Amino acid sequence: MRLSLIVLLVGVVLAGCGGGPEPRMRLGCYPTPTVGTTFPDPAALGPHSYAGSDKVGLVYTCRGGHIDLAHLRIAADWTMYLGNLSFESMMKNKRQFSFKSKPAPSRYYVTIEYPRGWAQMPQNEKERIARELSPVFGQYFGYVASTWHEIITWFGYKFVALLPEFSSSFSWEDSYSNLLGTRLAIAAMQDPNGYDRAMTLGIDRELKNLGVRSPQVAKWAGEKVRGKWFSGHVVYMVNMKKRNFDIGLDDGYVTPTLVPDLSECRQAQPQSYPVPTLDKAGKYGFSVKLEIRPKIWEGKKILKVAYGEGAKRGKRVEPAVHFPRLMDYIRQDAVKRLGPDVLD
Numbered sequence: 001m002r003l004s005l006i007v008l009l010v011g012v013v014l015a016g017c018g019g020g021p022e023p024r025m026r027l028g029c030y031p032t033p034t035v036g037t038t039f040p041d042p043a044a045l046g047p048h049s050y051a052g053s054d055k056v057g058l059v060y061t062c063r064g065g066h067i068d069l070a071h072l073r074i075a076a077d078w079t080m081y082l083g084n085l086s087f088e089s090m091m092k093n094k095r096q097f098s099f100k101s102k103p104a105p106s107r108y109y110v111t112i113e114y115p116r117g118w119a120q121m122p123q124n125e126k127e128r129i130a131r132e133l134s135p136v137f138g139q140y141f142g143y144v145a146s147t148w149h150e151i152i153t154w155f156g157y158k159f160v161a162l163l164p165e166f167s168s169s170f171s172w173e174d175s176y177s178n179l180l181g182t183r184l185a186i187a188a189m190q191d192p193n194g195y196d197r198a199m200t201l202g203i204d205r206e207l208k209n210l211g212v213r214s215p216q217v218a219k220w221a222g223e224k225v226r227g228k229w230f231s232g233h234v235v236y237m238v239n240m241k242k243r244n245f246d247i248g249l250d251d252g253y254v255t256p257t258l259v260p261d262l263s264e265c266r267q268a269q270p271q272s273y274p275v276p277t278l279d280k281a282g283k284y285g286f287s288v289k290l291e292i293r294p295k296i297w298e299g300k301k302i303l304k305v306a307y308g309e310g311a312k313r314g315k316r317v318e319p320a321v322h323f324p325r326l327m328d329y330i331r332q333d334a335v336k337r338l339g340p341d342v343l344d
Contacts, residue, residue, distance in 0.1 A: 023077035026056050031066035031173045033222040036235030039215035040069070042207055048199035050077050058173075060218035062211030062265035065256040066173040067180065069203075075146050075181030076199060080189050083138025086110075090130040093119050099141075105295040106152070108145065109316065110137075115285025129284055135189045139182040139276040141290060144319045146178040147247050148292055151323075154330050155298040167240040170330070172229065172257040175247050179254050179273055180206065210271055213264050221259040228341075243342055245331055248275030249324050291316040305329045 029037040038057035045055045056070040082099070089097050089112065100107045118126065153165040168174070184202040191198035213221075222230075229242035244257045253272040258265070278288050293316045294302055306322035307313045317326075334342045 021051060023050065023074060023081055026054075026070040026074055028056070028068055028070040028168075029058050030168065030230075030235065030238050030240070031058055031068065031171060031222060032230050032232075032238055032240075033219045033226070034233050034235060034238055037222075039218045041215055042212040045069070045203065046200075048073060048076075048196050048203060050080070050196055058218055058222075059207060059215075060213050060221045060259070061207060062213065062258075062262075062268035063256070063271040064176060064180070064210040065258045065270070066218070066221065067207070067210075068173050068177040071146075071174060071177035072181035072184070072203070073199075075142055075178040076185035076188070078145065079135070079138045079142035079182045079185035080195060081138070082141040083134045083185075083189055086137035086141070087130050087134035090114075090134065091127065106148065106299075107293045107295060108141070109291045109293070110141070111289045111291075113287035131190075133281055133284065133286065135186045136276070136278065136280050137288065138189070139186050140278055142185070143179060143182045143276050144290060147175065147323070148317075148319070150174060151326055151330070152294065152296060152298060152302065154333075155302055157296050157298050167238055170243040170245055171240050172242050172244045175244060175254050176256040176273075179248075179275060182276060183273060211265065211268060217262075217264045221262055224259055224262065241338055241342060243334060243338070245327060245334070245343075247323070247327065249327060252277075289318070290320075291318050293317075302326070 031037075033039075040055050040057040040059065042059045048054050054073060056068075056073065059067050059069065061067060085097065085099065089110075093114065094112070095114075096109065096111050098107055098109045150170050153169040156166065158165050184199060184206060185195075188195045188198035188202055225242070230238055230240050232238035242257070246254050248254050253274050255272040256270050258268065258270055262268075281288050302317065303313050303315070306317050306326055308325070317323075331343065
């Protein structure tokens with residue numbers, strides 16, 4: 001999902017909930033030194049802005065590899081937005097709500113089972129718990145939705161009919177950038193000094209922690225893997241050979257892809273991060289389920305893979321149940337289409 005897709009989750013429309021203004025669009029880039037990719041100075045990124053404008057492009061970090069700032073910022077903003085929607089739903093005792101992403105016309109359904117006595121709980125206690133859990137829900141929903149977009153573009157979904165999306169599906173920096181954005185948002189949502197300011201400081205702090213390097217190094221890191229990880233010189237004509245299919249299913253962590261033997265990052269070890277879960281909800285007696293109904297041309301094939309050949313097929317994908325099966329299919333398909341090196 002790059003310049004043609006623009007955002008991970010542009011234009012979410014909620015059924016029956018508020019949540020404030022929706023996050024805005026930002027342009028993403030391939031993690032390659034090709035025409036259309038920008039490499040901003042990490043020391044001069046300026047402020048993060050939910051409603052205004054901020055800098056995007058690719059940076060390179062020794063411990064996190066390439067990071068797409070557009071993916072990071074968008075995932076963060078959707079985490080906050082969906083967290084706010086979750087908070088409003090809990091305060092109104094809503095058992096279900098749904099949201100929809102316009103670029104990928106899929107509808108997401110959230111079902112919440114409340115602990116006994118929730119409706120009669122004192123308002124201040126209910127609000128305390130809802131404020132503690134809503135960022136957790138927002139992070140989980142945001143990360144799952146960004147992963148879903150990678151999945152459907154692998155199956156052939158295009159935001160613009162004549163512009164391919166396959167080359168950007170699970171490109172080597174996508175999932176890590178998305179996850180990093182959701183992690184930063186969790187802290188920023190709870191910062192009394194304000195979300196935008198907290199995100200600005202959080203991005204700067206985290207990039208330094210990961211060993212961010214200059215724009216020249218970021219560009220050179222991509223050039224170093226030209227021919228092996230990708231080929232091409234212009235956006236929409238890039239052939240991405242290297243992908244990262246790690247979404248945390250095996251060990252609960254996403255591990256970044258580092259450019260090997262980069263002299264500016266000698267002996268650097270990847271910094272893995274845990275993927276969001278809904279485990280904390282269970283500690284308060286909540287049960288939360290997320291389902292996705294794919295309203296796209298590729299939906300039938302996705303559901304067929306998700307449910308298995310010959311099995312009775314539902315109309316929704318449940319990420320907790322079906323993502324492992326979908327990712328197994330994608331890995332096998334990647335080897336067939338791109339060769340065994342894609343998994344190295």
